Amino acid sequence: MTALVLVELLRLRWRRAVLLLVAAAFVIPAILLATTLWGTRPVSDAELRSAQEQAAAAAESPQLQLDIADCEADPEGWGVDASTTCEEMLVPQASWYAFRQPLDLDQERQEGSGLAVAALLTMLLVLVGTTFVGHDWNSGSMSNQLLFEPRRTRVWLAKAVAVLGGSLMVALLVLLAFWTGLVVASNVQGLTLRDGEVAAAYKQAVLAACLASLAATFAHALTMLFRSTVATLGVLFAFAVAGSIVLAALGFDGYERLLPHANFIAFVVGSYDYYVTHGAGIEAISRSHAAVYFAVVLALAVAASLASFRSRDVP
Amino acid sequence: MSGLVIETDGLRKEFRSRTGLRVAVDDLDLAVPAGGVHGFLGPNGSGKTTTIRMLLGLARATAGTMRLFDEPVPARLPAVIDRVGAVVESPKFSPHFSGRQNLLLLSRSIGVPDTRVDASLETVGLSGRDRDRYRGYSLGMKQRLAIAATLLKEPRLLILDEPTNGLDPAGIREIRETIRGLGESGVTVLLSSHILAEVQQVCSSATIIGNGRLLASGRVDDLLGATTSHRVSADDAAAARTALDRAGFTTSLDGGGLVVESDEPAAITRTLAEAGIWLTSLTPLRPDLESFFLSLTSADTLGGGRA
Numbered sequence: 001m002t003a004l005v006l007v008e009l010l011r012l013r014w015r016r017a018v019l020l021l022v023a024a025a026f027v028i029p030a031i032l033l034a035t036t037l038w039g040t041r042p043v044s045d046a047e048l049r050s051a052q053e054q055a056a057a058a059a060e061s062p063q064l065q066l067d068i069a070d071c072e073a074d075p076e077g078w079g080v081d082a083s084t085t086c087e088e089m090l091v092p093q094a095s096w097y098a099f100r101q102p103l104d105l106d107q108e109r110q111e112g113s114g115l116a117v118a119a120l121l122t123m124l125l126v127l128v129g130t131t132f133v134g135h136d137w138n139s140g141s142m143s144n145q146l147l148f149e150p151r152r153t154r155v156w157l158a159k160a161v162a163v164l165g166g167s168l169m170v171a172l173l174v175l176l177a178f179w180t181g182l183v184v185a186s187n188v189q190g191l192t193l194r195d196g197e198v199a200a201a202y203k204q205a206v207l208a209a210c211l212a213s214l215a216a217t218f219a220h221a222l223t224m225l226f227r228s229t230v231a232t233l234g235v236l237f238a239f240a241v242a243g244s245i246v247l248a249a250l251g252f253d254g255y256e257r258l259l260p261h262a263n264f265i266a267f268v269v270g271s272y273d274y275y276v277t278h279g280a281g282i283e284a285i286s287r288s289h290a291a292v293y294f295a296v297v298l299a300l301a302v303a304a305s306l307a308s309f310r311s312r313d314v315p
Numbered sequence: 316m317s318g319l320v321i322e323t324d325g326l327r328k329e330f331r332s333r334t335g336l337r338v339a340v341d342d343l344d345l346a347v348p349a350g351g352v353h354g355f356l357g358p359n360g361s362g363k364t365t366t367i368r369m370l371l372g373l374a375r376a377t378a379g380t381m382r383l384f385d386e387p388v389p390a391r392l393p394a395v396i397d398r399v400g401a402v403v404e405s406p407k408f409s410p411h412f413s414g415r416q417n418l419l420l421l422s423r424s425i426g427v428p429d430t431r432v433d434a435s436l437e438t439v440g441l442s443g444r445d446r447d448r449y450r451g452y453s454l455g456m457k458q459r460l461a462i463a464a465t466l467l468k469e470p471r472l473l474i475l476d477e478p479t480n481g482l483d484p485a486g487i488r489e490i491r492e493t494i495r496g497l498g499e500s501g502v503t504v505l506l507s508s509h510i511l512a513e514v515q516q517v518c519s520s521a522t523i524i525g526n527g528r529l530l531a532s533g534r535v536d537d538l539l540g541a542t543t544s545h546r547v548s549a550d551d552a553a554a555a556r557t558a559l560d561r562a563g564f565t566t567s568l569d570g571g572g573l574v575v576e577s578d579e580p581a582a583i584t585r586t587l588a589e590a591g592i593w594l595t596s597l598t599p600l601r602p603d604l605e606s607f608f609l610s611l612t613s614a615d616t617l618g619g620g621r622a
Contacts, residue, residue, distance in 0.1 A: 007424045140407035148424050150372040150392045313374040
């Protein structure tokens, strides 16, 4: 079995489509990391000076003087209360021209780039799992492999282990590198991190890596079942998009609990809130619910795939 | 121990489709003795490849039993697969890998050292092109690579399904010599081919099937039978025919001359000599495999109602 797994890992490494997808799995998160860091970088001295000049120029505007006079005549109409003055409210400040949201690990983790990288990585690894075995079927080389190892369960498992192991390694490398980049940037910028913020980030990295590699294994199982890359991608698309539309159209309360993307967010982030028409109006999908959801989907796919591969003729 | 390398009993394969049930193999009893080259013949669609695929575990039999090296398959296929090399239909490798990469993946899956890959490539004459991508190979090179793959295991049984497809005449001759050599070295070769002259040249025994059913099986010499006619050449063919007819022989004329239905060349010679006619040649006529095959398969087609 070990020899078979090593052969499948070698096959995985030699597949050019897999290499391209893995390269994309490194490059695209790197671009996302760069854009995140660029978008949350501290305001530079030059930017601050420019903002001060813009604020000073705006303060000279005749219209501003008219507005201040109007405001002082009718402060309530301008929304000015006792805590501030018309001048404080209307005279432009440098910060208005040089504001930038600072890097916030929790926000990146819950709804920002961290979540986006996890989703993107999952999609790329699903493609890896699909194209890897899809190629064996498309080229007909599966039958050749079975002439050397006729125990189909072992062949299926060896490929699955290779996909799972290879995907997990790539996903862990990418996600740990991504979050390390954000943590280092936070430290370099001198930001104060909340208790447990870094640990939560790395926990998400590990959980997302596990989910992405299991998704690749799920894709492998489906491709072994349908024996075609295109058919598998079609089914996945139907499952993710058309299935969601049908569920939404049915419109029963809590249908979100069956949606793949809602469960994905719940598993990676910790929970996913959705609106209901009864009770408190908002309910949440927990991580444990999402784990059970994905475990059931994966188990069904694996069982169907193995049963099919063991019993059907191989062209 | 039956002494048979391949044995099937009542083998049947059905395919179900929207158009109905199709029986590809029907109650087939196949017996291939150890050693030598055994021809497996039949028209296109007669069930040869399906039978081979069932023997190798690629297709499930609907009914019947199969044995390889006296082991029931597919149940015990893992125990004997290391002794079986096979090329089924067209060669099937990953087109983006080189020939060498394709063989390395197969050899490592069964724990064969990489040096065996080099030896196999050398044997089939692909050493110089082993790092080229498979998709760039000619059909002949693909066939050679498929045969190289079978040699990785040093098999005791070689199953070759149309192994000379796409080969040039020199390649066909090389493969024929390789097959003959393997047969003589003790390897059992099951050769499925539609080139009957090729089969007749290398096979010691043969099985002929049609519409999935066994039509004939046995040693090639036994299948073709004894010589039953002779071609006679004489200076005066008309006089020779008259003399032979008078003596009670059945004669006929074909494009090549006078044909006498008799397995007694001495009687023919004596009859003509007594009539003062001197032979210039007397050639025994023996049915070839192609004629025998065509007579069997055409009869099967004409009478061949299917279940």
